[in-house]
Amino acid sequence: MKRVLITKKMMWVVMMLLPSLVFSTVKAQDVLKLDLEKALEIALSENPTVKVADKEIEKKKYAQKGTYAALFPQINFTADYTRTLKKQVMYMDGFDMGGGSDEPTPGMEGIDMSKGIEVGRDNNWTTGFNLSMPLVNATLWKSLSISALDVELSIEQARSSKISMVNQVKKSFYAVLLANDSYRVFKESYDNAMENYLDIKKKYDQGTVAEYDLIRADVTVKNSEPNMLQAENSLTLAKWQLKALLGMDLEMAIDCEGELADFESVLFADYMATDTTLAGNTDLKQIDLQMQQLKKTLTMQKFDYLPTLSLTGMYQWNAMNNDFKFKNYNWTPYSIVGVSLTVPIFSGGSKYHKIKQTQVSMHQMDLQRDDTKRNLQLAIKQYLDNMKTCVKQFDAAQKGVEQANKGYKIAQKRYDTGAGTLLEMNDAELALTQAKLNLNQSIYNYMVAKSDMEKVLGQEQTN
Template identity: 40%
Template sequence: MRNILRRMIFFPVLALLGGWSAMGTAQNATSEDTLVLTLDKAIEIALSENPSIKVADKEIVKVDYSRKEAWADLIPSVSASGSYSRNMKKPVMFLPEDMSAGFGGSNKLEIGYDNSYSAGINASVPLFNMSLFRNIQMTEVEMKNALEAARQSRINMISEVEKAYFNCLLANDSYHVLARSLHNAKENFQNTKRLFAHGAAAEYDVIRSEVQVRNLEPSLTEADNGREVTILMLKILLGLGKDTPIRLTEELASFQILMEEMPQQPFQDISNNPDLKLLDIQKQMIDKQFDMTRAMRFPTLSAFMQFQLQTEANDFEFNQYQWVNPIVAGLQLQIPIFNGFSNRYREKQVEVSKQQLSFQRENVERQISVSLLNAFRAMEAALDKIESAKVAVRQAQRGYDIAQKRYETGAGTLLELNDAEVALTRSRLNLNQARFDFLSARVEYDNILGNNLSASFE
């Protein structure tokens, strides 16, 4: 029985225990009040406190800034500049021989001054730039991708919280089953001692019933430790400190409505699956990337204006400088003619990426369909186990009652009573496990469809 309990409680969570030490004390308990949890409350806390959800939300903010940056490229840009240069040796201009006589016989003429100053303001605005327009469209698709990725994070988080919560309920219910079994064993021990005192039971029965109690006590302690482990794992997902006291108000049987509302056949529409939706958005991004590459073939047209202040002098008497302020405005047209087929090769790369994504989506769609069918079959199998386990519990309870009466009247043996108690405990544990299996399969089923049990929290 102890091995069964260990498999049901400890095995699903051992792989996640390392995460607690990495996370440390995420936040300390600030109140001694116990946090009362339901499934909906646990999901609500996880969606507001879990770091992975916060990271996904920040990604949306970052992509939104990227989108605004792309739109900002349509706004006129203005820049200012200034310069000073010192002519250590002035530039010269060479003169024809027939003109050199007028300049002292030299055919070289120095031009300019020792000091040169300039300052200016430049403004430009794109009038037509196809690459810029395609980039804006790309950022819109990137925003869709960020939003869908955030939705996927929430769907996965809800699924993880539900599984961890149901694991806690399984550990709780298993603990209560073993506690009831220990209670029965103690009652049988006390009853056997009374019978032995009246000479109606052998000393061996007293020893055997005490051994039964001693054997169950470690199992109950192990089950209690299992409860603590599953609670710790739930706290990690909720972003709670390990010292925060919590109390669960539900049990596995509280979700009977989910078993009653199980669909008759697996849902065929998987278009809402987040993995498929992300692949569809990636296809849109590749299409936009192809458009951006193709846009490099188009000419660009922009308007500009320049305002400058200029002066030159041989001294530093600034108050006597003569400043000029030329203003230039115009249009600039750039037409790509030939760039060595680089654009064509880029387009070919994007086309190959599109083909790769098509193959990937086809494979993912097949895997999702198979996973959905497996989850549905697992729910069906779990329902059959639940019905069989319910009958087993009723029969085991009746068998235990009969064995107890027979032993009290001397018609039965302690061995029969112990066997009946073990059968009752095992059947109750099997019922809890069957319910847990169904709920886990249901969580997986809804997660694949993108329709979690608590979709209202998306």
């Protein structure tokens, strides 16, 4: 009886825990559904490269604020202590020790002035505040505008990182769709081969077909299976690459929604509406910002020939004693305020050579910009030509799929009626598979070329 009660209790516990166990199993098997827009959103928020670029912008902004700080007064607290090892000796020529009489000056008896008088004390203490502030400094003022350009350049570099990331994610997403579509094509081919094999085996058992046809059908199934497995492996690798770009755990299950066929309707429209101007190209924009920096640097270097004027001030307390009885120290205040004028006269030609060096760098930047623009224009022409070729390939492949599908149905009917051979049906099925793969490949090639074109043009579309 006791054993029965224990068994009932165990059953009750299992029934209570069963819903939670089922729920945890479902949670573990959740699959993240991804479309292109969602993939780009995750990449732009989670990818380490984009985060580093954003941190660089933040760092440059702090650097700019640090440059502006040079315009404000600089106040420092100082404290110094020195120990006198050998005191200074003071000589006073013409000093009348007797005050005009034969009697020596009171307090100076026994002092031989020819040997001098030691002055100072063993311990010397100084503490106080120092102040400095630029009043006229053209070089400093110009450096502020250069620091502002540093922020602009870092923002453009961050935009470049995001554009590059969008391009990589798009191509990786298209690669997943291509691998997925290829897997479906090979799976369909395998299913057709298996269906044909089972049909031929049934006919062979009935004695209506030869053993050779059964062997050929079996070989066709065996040959289709490796292609299907390879396509499945390619799909897994493509998903791993996409998850790495998105900054996701490689073990997380994802499913990319859509097919390459979904982009068929936009092929011709995108090709005809492509804007090939380089106004948004990030490489040219960065070069232009660097050129502006060089121009401002050149102006700043020329300002080094101008005088500078600064304000200085000091308030200190001094104390000297021969012991360390601080309560007996007499602290004497000392303060000054003034202006300091610096007029550069000669520096060994360093300013002149810096100016010449900057001018050469500007000339190099001009040559680099021309070369970059020329290469970008060449890349645009190549991408346009690739897109044009892909459109033609898509048109031909689409017609090829229609004809291959019709041919496969005819070959299948001919074989069923005994008018055709198994070889004809296998050839028709192979032609259909190749036509479908060509169609998917043409769409993929077009979308990749389009994505590369958007990167060159500096477009930031996320769909």
